């Protein structure tokens with residue numbers, strides 16, 4: 001048993017709590033989802049090192065998935081074959097759905113996690129704030145104002161669709177606020193970086209209640 005240093009004379013005779021056992025199983029999930037429009041596989045390890053393989057057929061989305069892995073310290077393997085001959089919409093959304101399902105599965109009953117996460121990420125002139133809660137209640141508040149219709153070949157309307165899909169299938173509450181930004185690529189990438197760091201914060205194990213579900217109701 002480890003003990004904490006006493007902080008004052010009045011606290012010296014209080015019972016000392018043991019430090020929580022932080023040996024946690026590695027949180028991982030693999031999800032395959034096939035529809036008439038797409039075939040998507042996502043494998044992820046929340047307790048990872050940021051390794052990423054992303055091959056969705058949508059280069060800009062792959063670039064954003066690398067942000068999630070790298071800044072979230074999540075090992076991520078995403079493969080998608082979709083009906084890109086129509087447009088990127090179905091594939092983009094279904095990658096978001098499958099990623100959300102994998103997050104939901106890897107977190108299980110959410111026992112021990114910090115649950116809330118937030119981050120404010122700059123990318124040059126862009127500044128985007130993300131605040132999220134693995135609440136069990138899907139909600140997206142989306143505040144990006146992207147000035148161009150496309151980044152490369154990627155339709156910037158699909159950013160909202162992607163986050164909505166992740167939110168609905170991971171059962172997360174997500175608020176995204178753009179404080180500054182001129183360049184579309186910068187704005188979107190800052191949002192994904194902030195999202196990644198907020199996920200990292202929210203999924204860390206809270207040593208003070210590592211074996212408890214972080215809700216006053218006892219269930220998420």
Ligand SMILES: [Mn+2]
Pocket residue numbers: 063185189
């Ligand atoms: Mn970039």
